[in-house]
Amino acid sequence: MEKIVIHGQKPLRGEVTISGSKNAAVAIVPAALLANDIVILENVPDIADITNLVEIMREMQVKVDRLDAHTLRIDSRHMCNDCASSEAVRKMRASYYFLGVLLGRFKHARVAFPGGCDFGVRPIDLHVKGFEALGAEVSTKAIIEMKARELVGTNIFLDFASVGATINIMLAAVLAKGTTVIENAAKEPHVVDTANFLNSMGADVKGAGTDAIRIRGVQKLHGSEYAIIPDQIEAGTYMMASAITGGDVKIKNVIPRHMESVSAKLREIGVSVVEKDDCIHVIGSEHLKPTKVKTMPYPGFPTDMQPQILVLLSLISGTSMVNESVWDNRFRYVEQLRKLGANIDVEGHIAIVEGVDQLQGTEVQATDLRAGAAMVLAGLAAEGSTTITNVQYIDRGYEGMVEKLTSLGACIDRITDDGPMLYTPPQAG
Numbered sequence: 001m002e003k004i005v006i007h008g009q010k011p012l013r014g015e016v017t018i019s020g021s022k023n024a025a026v027a028i029v030p031a032a033l034l035a036n037d038i039v040i041l042e043n044v045p046d047i048a049d050i051t052n053l054v055e056i057m058r059e060m061q062v063k064v065d066r067l068d069a070h071t072l073r074i075d076s077r078h079m080c081n082d083c084a085s086s087e088a089v090r091k092m093r094a095s096y097y098f099l100g101v102l103l104g105r106f107k108h109a110r111v112a113f114p115g116g117c118d119f120g121v122r123p124i125d126l127h128v129k130g131f132e133a134l135g136a137e138v139s140t141k142a143i144i145e146m147k148a149r150e151l152v153g154t155n156i157f158l159d160f161a162s163v164g165a166t167i168n169i170m171l172a173a174v175l176a177k178g179t180t181v182i183e184n185a186a187k188e189p190h191v192v193d194t195a196n197f198l199n200s201m202g203a204d205v206k207g208a209g210t211d212a213i214r215i216r217g218v219q220k221l222h223g224s225e226y227a228i229i230p231d232q233i234e235a236g237t238y239m240m241a242s243a244i245t246g247g248d249v250k251i252k253n254v255i256p257r258h259m260e261s262v263s264a265k266l267r268e269i270g271v272s273v274v275e276k277d278d279c280i281h282v283i284g285s286e287h288l289k290p291t292k293v294k295t296m297p298y299p300g301f302p303t304d305m306q307p308q309i310l311v312l313l314s315l316i317s318g319t320s321m322v323n324e325s326v327w328d329n330r331f332r333y334v335e336q337l338r339k340l341g342a343n344i345d346v347e348g349h350i351a352i353v354e355g356v357d358q359l360q361g362t363e364v365q366a367t368d369l370r371a372g373a374a375m376v377l378a379g380l381a382a383e384g385s386t387t388i389t390n391v392q393y394i395d396r397g398y399e400g401m402v403e404k405l406t407s408l409g410a411c412i413d414r415i416t417d418d419g420p421m422l423y424t425p426p427q428a429g
């Protein structure tokens with residue numbers, strides 16, 4: 001069982017380069033299968049979720065070669081439309097994108113239930129309604145099976161601006177007959193990136209990034225070469241890391257426009273954030289102010305940054321409030337922060353934070369991907385040593401987090417029960 005151990009209270013300094021966007025890549029890698037051709041994808045993050053997607057695609061007889069750590073060559077000319085018995089599908093939620101892709105290309109899809117998918121808690125009803133509106137018959141018994149004689153474009157209004165449903169409907173609609181309009185569409189950067197990628201393969205998608213996306217179906221798509229955008233949430237996490245350690249970090253390979261809600265909130269509480277072309281310079285301060293944060297779909301403050309900002313607020317004197325409006329149950333990790341000495345009460349969708357002077361290192365768990373990042377931030381700020389278990393969650397979405405933080409001067413290591421794995425941290429003290 002691997003763990004991350006951090007000796008905290010070292011201000012981070014230097015430059016860090018952000019990897020390709022996880023949430024764009026987990027859509028674009030499956031979307032490459034729509035082309036019945038060869039696709040080259042660059043700036044693909046080297047994370048566990050991508051390794052898992054590659055495994056699923058190989059099970060479907062797709063030929064996937066890694067040209068280098070961040071470039072995939074995907075040849076789907078001889079693939080099949082069935083990943084119903086794949087264990088790898090069950091490991092991650094984003095494998096739901098195979099539904100839209102297989103339905104679009106083959107008009108028949110057999111897919112295992114995506115990982116962690118509980119229809120009560122993380123439903124895909126909006127995806128299913130969209131596929132049905134396009135003409136598919138959908139059965140969700142032991143597996144998800146969808147069939148359509150043909151897909152025909154139509155107007156689809158989403159009850160909620162769901163990222164996954166917006167992208168999945170786009171994936172199915174690019175090869176449908178006629179025009180599909182998705183209204184109340186999600187506007188996240190990864191929705192736009194997926195649309196741009198589809199257009200690079202010959203699709204006709206307009207309006208991505210607004211709440212109405214218009215997809216004119218085409219007969220076929222062709223191969224392309226495409227580079228994925230930088231990861232908004234990884235960038236935001238390093239911004240928080242600089243702020244929480246009173247550091248001075250240049251975060252490179254970012255799109256500052258995607259970071260506006262995070263930058264604005266950090267400036268509001270007193271952190272210096274300076275944007276350059278593809279770089280954000282974040283300098284922490286000892287005098288920070290409490291605030292209120294409400295998570296919202298893009299361009300609002302991202303729910304995937306909620307655990308990270310909550311850790312920062314837990315160290316700012318005064319009362320802060322964080323309102324989670326996207327997910328029903330996203331404060332489970334707060335219990336772990338309390339072990340470190342944070343003073344946080346949760347009432348339904350709202351966390352009320354009374355800032356404390358200091359967190360004290362102890363053993364905590366990563367309860368999910370972004371909660372895991374929050375534990376790392378807490379460990380960077382805490383006095384003494386913090387040990388984080390369940391680090392496989394962090395590996396799902398952060399490329400080389402231990403290495404990147406080490407290069408910024410953090411005293412952090414990844415260990416097994418047998419001893420250090422990758423790096424010998426600088427001496428504490």
Ligand code: UD1
Nearest residue numbers: 023094122123124125126127160162163164165304326327
């Ligand atoms: C994506 C992100 C995830 C992020 C979330 C919100 C990926 C791979 N994951 O997840 O990191 O936290 O967006 O920004 O991109 N909902 C329904 N029915 C549906 C679909 C969603 O009720 O069919 C609800 C969900 O329960 C949730 C809300 O809509 O309350 C947002 O979900 P959605 O935007 O679909 O999130 P994901 O695409 O799963």
